[in-house]
Amino acid sequence: MGSQEMIVRKKTRVIQVGAVAIGGERPISVQSMTNTDTRDVEQTVAQIKRLEAAGCDIVRVAVLDGDAAEAIRKIQERISIPLIGDIHFDYRLAIAAMENGADGIRINPGNLGGEDKIARVVAAAKLHKVPIRVGVNSGSIEKDLLKKYGYPTPENTQALIESALRNVRLLEKQGFEEIKISIKSSDVLTTISGYQRLAENTDYPLHLGVTEAGGLIAGTVKSSVALGILLSQGIGDTLRISLTRDPVDEVRVGFELLRSLKIRERGPELISCPTCGRTRIDLFSLAEAVERYIQTMESPLKVAVMGCVVNGPGEAKQADIGVAGGNGVGIIFKKGVIWKKVTEEELLEVFMGELKKMEEEGRNARKSAENPAR
Numbered sequence: 001m002g003s004q005e006m007i008v009r010k011k012t013r014v015i016q017v018g019a020v021a022i023g024g025e026r027p028i029s030v031q032s033m034t035n036t037d038t039r040d041v042e043q044t045v046a047q048i049k050r051l052e053a054a055g056c057d058i059v060r061v062a063v064l065d066g067d068a069a070e071a072i073r074k075i076q077e078r079i080s081i082p083l084i085g086d087i088h089f090d091y092r093l094a095i096a097a098m099e100n101g102a103d104g105i106r107i108n109p110g111n112l113g114g115e116d117k118i119a120r121v122v123a124a125a126k127l128h129k130v131p132i133r134v135g136v137n138s139g140s141i142e143k144d145l146l147k148k149y150g151y152p153t154p155e156n157t158q159a160l161i162e163s164a165l166r167n168v169r170l171l172e173k174q175g176f177e178e179i180k181i182s183i184k185s186s187d188v189l190t191t192i193s194g195y196q197r198l199a200e201n202t203d204y205p206l207h208l209g210v211t212e213a214g215g216l217i218a219g220t221v222k223s224s225v226a227l228g229i230l231l232s233q234g235i236g237d238t239l240r241i242s243l244t245r246d247p248v249d250e251v252r253v254g255f256e257l258l259r260s261l262k263i264r265e266r267g268p269e270l271i272s273c274p275t276c277g278r279t280r281i282d283l284f285s286l287a288e289a290v291e292r293y294i295q296t297m298e299s300p301l302k303v304a305v306m307g308c309v310v311n312g313p314g315e316a317k318q319a320d321i322g323v324a325g326g327n328g329v330g331i332i333f334k335k336g337v338i339w340k341k342v343t344e345e346e347l348l349e350v351f352m353g354e355l356k357k358m359e360e361e362g363r364n365a366r367k368s369a370e371n372p373a374r
Protein backbone atom coordinates (compact mmCIF):
# COMPACT_ATOMS: atom_id res chain seq x y z
CA MET A 1 0.00 0.00 0.00
CA GLY A 2 1.16 3.52 -0.71
CA SER A 3 0.51 6.45 1.56
CA GLN A 4 -3.08 7.45 2.04
CA GLU A 5 -2.52 10.41 4.33
CA MET A 6 -4.36 12.71 1.97
CA ILE A 7 -7.36 10.45 1.55
CA VAL A 8 -9.61 9.57 4.44
CA ARG A 9 -11.27 6.34 3.45
CA LYS A 10 -14.89 5.96 4.34
CA LYS A 11 -15.43 3.17 6.81
CA THR A 12 -17.16 0.14 5.33
CA ARG A 13 -17.73 -3.42 6.47
CA VAL A 14 -15.39 -6.13 5.30
CA ILE A 15 -16.55 -9.00 3.12
CA GLN A 16 -14.51 -11.93 1.88
CA VAL A 17 -14.37 -12.93 -1.78
CA GLY A 18 -12.29 -16.10 -1.70
CA ALA A 19 -8.89 -15.07 -0.38
CA VAL A 20 -9.48 -11.37 -1.10
CA ALA A 21 -11.05 -9.15 1.54
CA ILE A 22 -13.01 -6.11 0.37
CA GLY A 23 -13.86 -3.07 2.46
CA GLY A 24 -12.64 -1.61 5.72
CA GLU A 25 -8.99 -0.79 5.41
CA ARG A 26 -8.24 -3.59 2.97
CA PRO A 27 -6.43 -2.66 -0.26
CA ILE A 28 -8.75 -1.43 -2.97
CA SER A 29 -8.95 -4.41 -5.28
CA VAL A 30 -8.86 -4.29 -9.07
CA GLN A 31 -11.31 -6.51 -10.90
CA SER A 32 -11.97 -7.39 -14.50
CA MET A 33 -14.36 -9.54 -16.45
CA THR A 34 -13.53 -12.10 -19.09
CA ASN A 35 -14.99 -11.67 -22.57
CA THR A 36 -14.56 -15.28 -23.61
CA ASP A 37 -17.38 -17.82 -23.72
CA THR A 38 -17.26 -19.15 -20.14
CA ARG A 39 -18.07 -22.64 -21.41
CA ASP A 40 -14.80 -22.55 -23.35
CA VAL A 41 -12.59 -23.47 -20.40
CA GLU A 42 -9.29 -23.29 -22.32
CA GLN A 43 -9.87 -19.79 -23.67
CA THR A 44 -11.27 -18.52 -20.40
CA VAL A 45 -8.40 -19.89 -18.32
CA ALA A 46 -5.88 -18.46 -20.80
CA GLN A 47 -7.46 -15.02 -20.46
CA ILE A 48 -7.61 -15.23 -16.67
CA LYS A 49 -3.92 -16.22 -16.57
CA ARG A 50 -3.09 -13.05 -18.51
CA LEU A 51 -5.24 -11.05 -16.10
CA GLU A 52 -3.45 -12.63 -13.14
CA ALA A 53 -0.08 -11.71 -14.64
CA ALA A 54 -1.27 -8.10 -14.91
CA GLY A 55 -2.18 -8.12 -11.20
CA CYS A 56 -5.95 -8.58 -11.42
CA ASP A 57 -7.25 -9.37 -7.92
CA ILE A 58 -10.69 -10.80 -8.76
CA VAL A 59 -12.20 -11.98 -12.04
CA ARG A 60 -15.84 -12.19 -13.06
CA VAL A 61 -17.29 -14.49 -15.69
CA ALA A 62 -20.71 -14.44 -17.31
CA VAL A 63 -22.89 -17.43 -16.42
CA LEU A 64 -25.46 -17.74 -19.18
CA ASP A 65 -26.44 -21.39 -18.81
CA GLY A 66 -25.88 -24.57 -16.85
CA ASP A 67 -22.80 -25.51 -18.89
CA ALA A 68 -21.20 -22.18 -18.00
CA ALA A 69 -21.98 -22.77 -14.32
CA GLU A 70 -20.33 -26.19 -14.53
CA ALA A 71 -17.31 -24.77 -16.35
CA ILE A 72 -16.60 -22.67 -13.24
CA ARG A 73 -15.31 -25.74 -11.42
CA LYS A 74 -12.85 -26.61 -14.18
CA ILE A 75 -11.73 -23.00 -14.47
CA GLN A 76 -11.29 -22.65 -10.72
CA GLU A 77 -8.91 -25.60 -10.61
CA ARG A 78 -6.48 -23.83 -12.90
CA ILE A 79 -6.50 -20.22 -11.70
CA SER A 80 -5.32 -18.62 -8.50
CA ILE A 81 -7.54 -15.55 -8.07
CA PRO A 82 -11.14 -15.53 -6.79
CA LEU A 83 -13.85 -15.94 -9.41
CA ILE A 84 -17.26 -14.29 -9.42
CA GLY A 85 -20.21 -15.60 -11.41
CA ASP A 86 -22.35 -12.97 -13.09
CA ILE A 87 -25.96 -14.10 -13.28
CA HIS A 88 -29.15 -12.47 -14.42
CA PHE A 89 -32.64 -13.59 -13.49
CA ASP A 90 -32.14 -17.34 -13.11
CA TYR A 91 -31.84 -18.39 -9.48
CA ARG A 92 -30.89 -21.93 -10.49
CA LEU A 93 -27.81 -20.65 -12.29
CA ALA A 94 -26.85 -18.64 -9.21
CA ILE A 95 -27.08 -21.75 -7.06
CA ALA A 96 -25.23 -23.86 -9.66
CA ALA A 97 -22.43 -21.29 -9.85
CA MET A 98 -21.97 -21.46 -6.08
CA GLU A 99 -22.13 -25.24 -6.03
CA ASN A 100 -19.40 -25.26 -8.63
CA GLY A 101 -17.10 -23.17 -6.49
CA ALA A 102 -17.72 -19.51 -7.43
CA ASP A 103 -16.19 -17.26 -4.74
CA GLY A 104 -18.88 -14.65 -5.25
CA ILE A 105 -21.95 -13.96 -7.34
CA ARG A 106 -23.37 -10.85 -8.85
CA ILE A 107 -27.13 -10.94 -9.02
CA ASN A 108 -30.01 -8.66 -8.27
CA PRO A 109 -32.43 -10.44 -5.95
CA GLY A 110 -35.30 -8.32 -7.22
CA ASN A 111 -34.96 -10.06 -10.60
CA LEU A 112 -35.15 -13.60 -9.29
CA GLY A 113 -38.93 -13.90 -9.42
CA GLY A 114 -40.05 -14.05 -5.82
CA GLU A 115 -39.08 -14.37 -2.21
CA ASP A 116 -38.88 -18.18 -2.20
CA LYS A 117 -36.24 -18.05 -4.93
CA ILE A 118 -34.29 -15.36 -3.12
CA ALA A 119 -34.40 -17.53 -0.02
CA ARG A 120 -32.92 -20.46 -1.93
CA VAL A 121 -30.11 -18.37 -3.38
CA VAL A 122 -29.34 -16.92 0.06
CA ALA A 123 -29.34 -20.39 1.62
CA ALA A 124 -26.75 -21.51 -0.95
CA ALA A 125 -24.70 -18.34 -0.40
CA LYS A 126 -24.65 -18.99 3.34
CA LEU A 127 -23.77 -22.64 2.85
CA HIS A 128 -20.89 -21.91 0.51
CA LYS A 129 -19.85 -18.69 2.31
CA VAL A 130 -20.24 -16.66 -0.84
CA PRO A 131 -20.89 -12.91 -0.89
CA ILE A 132 -23.37 -11.31 -3.26
CA ARG A 133 -22.90 -8.12 -5.25
CA VAL A 134 -26.05 -6.18 -5.82
CA GLY A 135 -25.31 -4.44 -9.10
CA VAL A 136 -27.78 -1.86 -10.30
CA ASN A 137 -27.41 -0.19 -13.70
CA SER A 138 -29.20 2.97 -14.83
CA GLY A 139 -30.59 0.98 -17.72
CA SER A 140 -32.15 -1.74 -15.58
CA ILE A 141 -33.96 0.14 -12.83
CA GLU A 142 -37.42 -1.11 -11.87
CA LYS A 143 -40.28 0.63 -13.66
CA ASP A 144 -42.02 1.78 -10.50
CA LEU A 145 -38.89 3.56 -9.31
CA LEU A 146 -38.37 5.22 -12.66
CA LYS A 147 -41.96 6.39 -12.56
CA LYS A 148 -41.59 7.73 -9.06
CA TYR A 149 -38.16 9.36 -9.31
CA GLY A 150 -37.42 9.67 -13.05
CA TYR A 151 -34.37 8.41 -14.94
CA PRO A 152 -31.15 9.03 -12.99
CA THR A 153 -29.37 12.31 -13.66
CA PRO A 154 -26.47 13.95 -11.83
CA GLU A 155 -29.00 16.03 -9.89
CA ASN A 156 -31.34 13.16 -9.13
CA THR A 157 -29.91 9.71 -8.52
CA GLN A 158 -32.74 8.62 -6.24
CA ALA A 159 -33.99 5.83 -8.52
CA LEU A 160 -30.52 4.23 -8.61
CA ILE A 161 -30.07 4.47 -4.83
CA GLU A 162 -33.56 3.19 -4.08
CA SER A 163 -33.17 0.30 -6.50
CA ALA A 164 -29.87 -0.74 -4.90
CA LEU A 165 -31.18 -0.41 -1.34
CA ARG A 166 -34.38 -2.26 -2.19
CA ASN A 167 -32.33 -5.18 -3.51
CA VAL A 168 -30.11 -5.06 -0.43
CA ARG A 169 -33.16 -5.16 1.84
CA LEU A 170 -34.41 -8.29 0.08
CA LEU A 171 -31.18 -10.03 1.10
CA GLU A 172 -31.19 -8.59 4.62
CA LYS A 173 -34.69 -9.89 5.07
CA GLN A 174 -33.23 -13.37 4.65
CA GLY A 175 -30.62 -12.63 7.29
CA PHE A 176 -27.85 -12.09 4.73
CA GLU A 177 -25.30 -9.28 4.96
CA GLU A 178 -22.28 -10.45 2.97
CA ILE A 179 -23.04 -7.82 0.39
CA LYS A 180 -21.30 -5.26 -1.78
CA ILE A 181 -23.05 -2.76 -3.97
CA SER A 182 -22.55 -1.09 -7.33
CA ILE A 183 -24.73 1.49 -9.03
CA LYS A 184 -23.39 1.90 -12.50
CA SER A 185 -24.23 4.52 -15.03
CA SER A 186 -22.56 5.39 -18.32
CA ASP A 187 -22.68 9.05 -17.31
CA VAL A 188 -19.70 10.29 -15.32
CA LEU A 189 -21.50 12.93 -13.26
CA THR A 190 -24.37 10.59 -12.41
CA THR A 191 -21.85 7.97 -11.31
CA ILE A 192 -20.10 10.47 -9.03
CA SER A 193 -23.20 11.86 -7.37
CA GLY A 194 -24.86 8.43 -7.17
CA TYR A 195 -21.98 6.83 -5.29
CA GLN A 196 -21.56 9.89 -3.05
CA ARG A 197 -25.18 9.59 -2.06
CA LEU A 198 -25.02 5.82 -1.69
CA ALA A 199 -21.95 6.11 0.57
CA GLU A 200 -23.98 8.33 2.87
CA ASN A 201 -26.72 5.70 3.06
CA THR A 202 -24.86 2.45 3.57
CA ASP A 203 -21.72 0.98 5.05
CA TYR A 204 -21.59 -2.02 2.77
CA PRO A 205 -18.43 -2.02 0.64
CA LEU A 206 -18.84 -0.31 -2.72
CA HIS A 207 -17.78 -1.63 -6.09
CA LEU A 208 -16.99 1.30 -8.39
CA GLY A 209 -17.32 1.47 -12.13
CA VAL A 210 -18.65 3.41 -15.07
CA THR A 211 -20.59 1.14 -17.38
CA GLU A 212 -20.33 1.12 -21.18
CA ALA A 213 -17.48 3.57 -20.77
CA GLY A 214 -16.10 3.08 -24.29
CA GLY A 215 -12.77 2.22 -25.91
CA LEU A 216 -9.30 2.77 -24.50
CA ILE A 217 -9.18 6.56 -24.53
CA ALA A 218 -12.80 7.47 -23.78
CA GLY A 219 -13.20 4.64 -21.29
CA THR A 220 -9.99 5.47 -19.47
CA VAL A 221 -10.83 9.16 -19.22
CA LYS A 222 -14.43 8.62 -18.09
CA SER A 223 -13.50 5.98 -15.54
CA SER A 224 -10.53 7.95 -14.24
CA VAL A 225 -12.57 11.11 -13.76
CA ALA A 226 -15.47 9.39 -12.01
CA LEU A 227 -13.48 6.87 -9.98
CA GLY A 228 -10.63 9.30 -9.34
CA ILE A 229 -12.98 11.82 -7.75
CA LEU A 230 -14.75 9.16 -5.68
CA LEU A 231 -11.57 7.45 -4.53
CA SER A 232 -10.01 10.78 -3.59
CA GLN A 233 -13.05 11.33 -1.37
CA GLY A 234 -12.45 7.96 0.27
CA ILE A 235 -15.36 6.27 -1.50
CA GLY A 236 -14.94 2.84 -3.07
CA ASP A 237 -13.52 -0.50 -1.94
CA THR A 238 -13.05 -2.33 -5.20
CA LEU A 239 -13.25 -1.28 -8.83
CA ARG A 240 -13.53 -2.32 -12.39
CA ILE A 241 -12.60 -0.17 -15.35
CA SER A 242 -14.92 -1.17 -18.21
CA LEU A 243 -13.31 -0.89 -21.62
CA THR A 244 -14.32 -2.19 -25.03
CA ARG A 245 -10.87 -3.79 -25.17
CA ASP A 246 -8.74 -6.66 -24.02
CA PRO A 247 -9.64 -6.94 -20.30
CA VAL A 248 -5.93 -6.86 -19.44
CA ASP A 249 -6.05 -3.16 -20.33
CA GLU A 250 -8.81 -2.70 -17.72
CA VAL A 251 -6.44 -3.98 -15.07
CA ARG A 252 -3.58 -1.80 -16.30
CA VAL A 253 -5.76 1.31 -16.18
CA GLY A 254 -7.10 0.32 -12.76
CA PHE A 255 -3.64 0.10 -11.25
CA GLU A 256 -2.47 3.32 -12.92
CA LEU A 257 -5.48 5.06 -11.42
CA LEU A 258 -4.72 3.75 -7.93
CA ARG A 259 -1.06 4.58 -8.36
CA SER A 260 -1.76 8.14 -9.47
CA LEU A 261 -3.70 8.72 -6.24
CA LYS A 262 -0.95 7.01 -4.23
CA ILE A 263 -3.50 4.50 -2.97
CA ARG A 264 -1.83 1.35 -4.20
CA GLU A 265 1.26 0.55 -6.20
CA ARG A 266 2.02 -2.50 -8.22
CA GLY A 267 5.06 -2.93 -10.44
CA PRO A 268 7.14 -0.26 -12.10
CA GLU A 269 5.95 3.15 -13.13
CA LEU A 270 6.79 4.17 -16.67
CA ILE A 271 7.99 7.70 -17.28
CA SER A 272 8.36 8.62 -20.94
CA CYS A 273 8.85 11.94 -22.66
CA PRO A 274 6.35 13.12 -25.25
CA THR A 275 9.22 13.33 -27.82
CA CYS A 276 10.14 16.51 -29.68
CA GLY A 277 12.23 17.64 -32.64
CA ARG A 278 15.36 16.26 -30.95
CA THR A 279 14.10 12.65 -31.10
CA ARG A 280 16.06 10.57 -33.57
CA ILE A 281 14.71 7.10 -32.79
CA ASP A 282 11.38 5.31 -32.96
CA LEU A 283 10.51 6.11 -29.35
CA PHE A 284 6.90 5.00 -29.54
CA SER A 285 7.90 1.41 -30.35
CA LEU A 286 10.62 1.47 -27.70
CA ALA A 287 8.23 2.80 -25.04
CA GLU A 288 5.64 0.22 -26.01
CA ALA A 289 8.11 -2.65 -25.79
CA VAL A 290 9.31 -1.47 -22.38
CA GLU A 291 5.75 -0.92 -21.16
CA ARG A 292 4.78 -4.41 -22.20
CA TYR A 293 7.81 -5.87 -20.46
CA ILE A 294 7.32 -4.05 -17.15
CA GLN A 295 3.75 -5.33 -16.87
CA THR A 296 5.32 -8.61 -15.82
CA MET A 297 7.41 -6.98 -13.08
CA GLU A 298 6.47 -6.44 -9.45
CA SER A 299 9.19 -4.13 -8.12
CA PRO A 300 7.94 -0.55 -7.70
CA LEU A 301 10.72 0.92 -9.84
CA LYS A 302 10.53 4.12 -11.84
CA VAL A 303 11.50 3.27 -15.41
CA ALA A 304 12.12 6.02 -17.99
CA VAL A 305 12.08 5.96 -21.77
CA MET A 306 13.40 9.23 -23.17
CA GLY A 307 13.75 10.55 -26.68
CA CYS A 308 17.24 12.07 -26.63
CA VAL A 309 20.60 11.39 -25.07
CA VAL A 310 21.32 15.05 -24.30
CA ASN A 311 18.31 15.97 -22.18
CA GLY A 312 16.72 12.59 -21.44
CA PRO A 313 18.76 11.49 -18.39
CA GLY A 314 18.44 14.92 -16.76
CA GLU A 315 14.72 15.21 -17.43
CA ALA A 316 14.17 11.79 -15.89
CA LYS A 317 16.50 12.13 -12.89
CA GLN A 318 13.93 10.56 -10.59
CA ALA A 319 13.98 7.30 -12.59
CA ASP A 320 15.75 4.32 -11.04
CA ILE A 321 16.69 3.26 -14.53
CA GLY A 322 16.08 4.76 -17.92
CA VAL A 323 16.90 4.50 -21.54
CA ALA A 324 17.54 7.31 -24.01
CA GLY A 325 17.90 6.91 -27.72
CA GLY A 326 20.05 9.02 -30.00
CA ASN A 327 21.48 8.89 -33.48
CA GLY A 328 22.73 5.32 -33.77
CA VAL A 329 23.60 5.13 -30.06
CA GLY A 330 21.53 4.61 -26.99
CA ILE A 331 22.35 5.11 -23.37
CA ILE A 332 21.08 3.51 -20.23
CA PHE A 333 21.10 5.70 -17.15
CA LYS A 334 20.39 5.27 -13.47
CA LYS A 335 19.19 8.19 -11.34
CA GLY A 336 20.18 10.63 -14.08
CA VAL A 337 23.74 9.32 -14.45
CA ILE A 338 24.88 7.44 -17.54
CA TRP A 339 25.49 3.79 -16.77
CA LYS A 340 26.16 2.29 -20.19
CA LYS A 341 26.41 3.36 -23.79
CA VAL A 342 25.39 0.83 -26.44
CA THR A 343 24.46 0.72 -30.10
CA GLU A 344 20.83 1.28 -30.88
CA GLU A 345 20.45 -2.35 -31.98
CA GLU A 346 21.64 -3.63 -28.61
CA LEU A 347 19.73 -1.08 -26.60
CA LEU A 348 16.52 -2.97 -25.90
CA GLU A 349 18.23 -6.25 -25.10
CA VAL A 350 20.77 -4.77 -22.68
CA PHE A 351 18.09 -2.64 -21.06
CA MET A 352 15.68 -5.54 -20.57
CA GLY A 353 18.53 -7.63 -19.17
CA GLU A 354 19.25 -4.97 -16.57
CA LEU A 355 15.53 -4.61 -15.73
CA LYS A 356 15.38 -8.36 -15.18
CA LYS A 357 18.35 -8.18 -12.82
CA MET A 358 16.81 -5.32 -10.86
CA GLU A 359 13.52 -7.19 -10.61
CA GLU A 360 15.33 -10.24 -9.20
CA GLU A 361 17.25 -8.07 -6.72
CA GLY A 362 13.98 -6.41 -5.68
CA ARG A 363 12.29 -9.77 -5.24
CA ASN A 364 15.14 -11.09 -3.09
CA ALA A 365 15.15 -7.91 -1.00
CA ARG A 366 11.40 -8.22 -0.43
CA LYS A 367 11.78 -11.89 0.49
CA SER A 368 14.50 -11.25 3.05
CA ALA A 369 12.50 -8.35 4.48
CA GLU A 370 9.57 -10.75 4.96
CA ASN A 371 11.74 -13.54 6.43
CA PRO A 372 14.66 -11.85 8.17
CA ALA A 373 17.56 -14.27 8.90
CA ARG A 374 17.59 -15.44 12.45
Ligand code: SF4
Binds near residue numbers: 275276279307308309
Ligand atom coordinates in the same frame (compact mmCIF):
# COMPACT_ATOMS: atom_id res chain seq x y z
S1 SF4 B 1 13.91 14.03 -23.50
FE1 SF4 B 1 14.78 14.91 -25.34
S2 SF4 B 1 13.41 14.17 -26.97
FE2 SF4 B 1 12.29 13.91 -25.06
S3 SF4 B 1 11.10 15.80 -24.87
FE3 SF4 B 1 13.01 16.07 -23.72
S4 SF4 B 1 14.36 17.11 -25.14
FE4 SF4 B 1 12.70 16.21 -26.38
